[in-house]
Amino acid sequence: xxxxxxxxxxxxxxxxxxxxxxxxxxxxxxxxxxxxxxxxxxxxxxxxxxxxxxxxxxxxxxxxxxxxxxxxxxxxxxxxxxxxxxxxxxxxxxxxxxxxxxxxxxxxxxxxxxxxxxxxxxxxxxxxxxxxxxxxxxxxxxxxxxxxxxxxxxxxxxxxxxxxxxxxxxxxxxxxxxxxxxxxxxxxxxxxxxxxxxxxxxxxxxxxxxxxxxxxxxxxxxxxxxxxxxxxxxxxxxxxxxxxxxxxxxxxxxxxxxxxxxxxxxxxxxxxxxxxxxxxxxxxxxxxxxxxxxxxxxxxxxxxxxxxxxxxxxxxxxxxxxxxxxxxxxxxxxxxxxxxxxxxxxxxxxxxxxxxxxxxxxxxxxxxxxxxxxxxxxxxxxxxxxxxxxxxxxxxxxxxxxxxxxxxxxxxxxxxxxxxxxxx
Numbered sequence: 001x002x003x004x005x006x007x008x009x010x011x012x013x014x015x016x017x018x019x020x021x022x023x024x025x026x027x028x029x030x031x032x033x034x035x036x037x038x039x040x041x042x043x044x045x046x047x048x049x050x051x052x053x054x055x056x057x058x059x060x061x062x063x064x065x066x067x068x069x070x071x072x073x074x075x076x077x078x079x080x081x082x083x084x085x086x087x088x089x090x091x092x093x094x095x096x097x098x099x100x101x102x103x104x105x106x107x108x109x110x111x112x113x114x115x116x117x118x119x120x121x122x123x124x125x126x127x128x129x130x131x132x133x134x135x136x137x138x139x140x141x142x143x144x145x146x147x148x149x150x151x152x153x154x155x156x157x158x159x160x161x162x163x164x165x166x167x168x169x170x171x172x173x174x175x176x177x178x179x180x181x182x183x184x185x186x187x188x189x190x191x192x193x194x195x196x197x198x199x200x201x202x203x204x205x206x207x208x209x210x211x212x213x214x215x216x217x218x219x220x221x222x223x224x225x226x227x228x229x230x231x232x233x234x235x236x237x238x239x240x241x242x243x244x245x246x247x248x249x250x251x252x253x254x255x256x257x258x259x260x261x262x263x264x265x266x267x268x269x270x271x272x273x274x275x276x277x278x279x280x281x282x283x284x285x286x287x288x289x290x291x292x293x294x295x296x297x298x299x300x301x302x303x304x305x306x307x308x309x310x311x312x313x314x315x316x317x318x319x320x321x322x323x324x325x326x327x328x329x330x331x332x333x334x335x336x337x338x339x340x341x342x343x344x345x346x347x348x349x350x351x352x353x354x355x356x357x358x359x360x361x362x363x364x365x366x367x368x369x370x371x372x373x374x375x376x377x378x379x380x381x382x383x384x385x386x387x388x389x390x391x392x393x394x395x396x397x398x399x400x401x402x403x404x405x406x407x408x409x410x411x412x413x414x415x416x417x418x419x420x421x422x423x424x
Contacts, residue, residue: 004118004168005149006108007140008091008125011156013104014042017083018073018409020134029070033058036253036403039073059091074405078387086133094125099238104260107145112169122164141166145236147231148202149186150177153391168232177205177230187226192219204230244351245282250275250363251343254401257296258339263401264293265329271332271344271396276318277382279346285314287348289321291328296340303339307331313363314350317371318378321346322394 010016014032017023027048031040039057050068052061058072065072084103095108112118122139129137140152147167154176157164165172174376183193185204195218203205204274208230215223224233250271258264268291279286292306307328315321325344331341331391350356 002112004110005148010104011136015044026119054072062244064216073409074407138163143232144229178203189322212293248346253341266396279316283352284349286346287314290345293342303337305332369421
């Protein structure tokens with residue numbers, strides 16, 4: 001049986017999640033803002049139709065958004081991560097193999113039926129995701145990842161195809177490929193697109209058919225692999241298990257400038273706590289960490305400082321990481337500097353099941369198991385009852401520097417207090 005690759009992509013993901021949780025937003029223009037309500041990072045289809053540009057600073061667009069009756073929401077990352085997990089769980093049971101490509105995208109491997117037509121399957125999947133999660137998705141099908149990516153672009157851009165397009169099962173794909181500008185081809189960056197246009201290569205079909213030797217001289221084996229993908233040869237296998245992370249970073253901009261060391265210490269502690277949670281989710285230990293802070297790049301007298309330390313025994317224990325990180329705060333703080341951002345970087349990561357012990361830092365298996373059980377219990381409590389249910393005193397109590405999210409919507413899938421209550 002011929003094989004197929006599908007790219008399944010949730011449309012306008014952040015905005016669609018907000019509309020899914022709040023039925024009153026259905027059919028209305030919605031935009032989602034970045035950290036600290038800075039700029040527009042997501043738009044619903046209705047907001048796109050109004051010509052609202054991605055990346056526009058909120059303070060510049062606020063009056064226009066009010067005039068157009070656009071609903072504005074702050075970023076709700078806990079909601080988006082939860083909706084993404086639910087989406088991927090539904091997709092896994094509908095395909096043979098699944099590669100989670102990003103928070104709202106996944107590649108899937110399928111076997112085509114006898115007639116080769118997967119459109120019926122794709123439409124049923126779209127209906128199921130819409131019914132179960134309230135999310136609109138687009139499905140692009142092809143013989144390779146490259147073709148599936150182009151087909152997904154066509155599925156989203158042409159309403160007549162109802163969110164589904166199959167490049168591997170159309171009579172003549174050339175007109176469709178000619179409709180895709182070279183800049184929209186997956187893997188073609190700005191410089192390579194400019195190089196292609198200077199040689200008369202303006203669309204996906206011309207890239208597919210150009211002399212391989214010419215493309216190799218500029219883009220090497222990567223360019224040749226991309227060309228073969230466009231020709232329908234699957235050169236990029238599905239990554240069924242994500243590669244282990246080399247570093248883990250947690251950083252945030254403050255809602256207001258920080259000018260004293262106590263607040264900076266609280267911020268660093270909060271980011272260390274979150275980074276430790278990530279390490280445990282990834283089943284990794286860190287052997288070194290770096291903390292840093294800086295002022296705004298737009299204010300005079302720019303200041304930036306970092307400090308690092310190594311751990312004798314790699315760990316993902318929050319207590320151990322706090323003890324290592326907090327003494328570094330005095331090395332990066334400077335009085336009278338209005339600090340705008342800080343962050344924590346976990347480095348030299350290694351698998352949690354391959355802990356290399358230190359001769360001079362004894363840690364018995366019993367003590368190690370006790371600490372792991374404690375961290376697991378804290379994580380479970382926070383997952384079940386909401387982030388911050390069990391906190392760390394070093395993080396402070398509702399600090400005023402926390403990220404600004406004045407337009408936060410409901411989070412009924414991750415916050416018990418937001419679950420709707422119906423009284424009859």
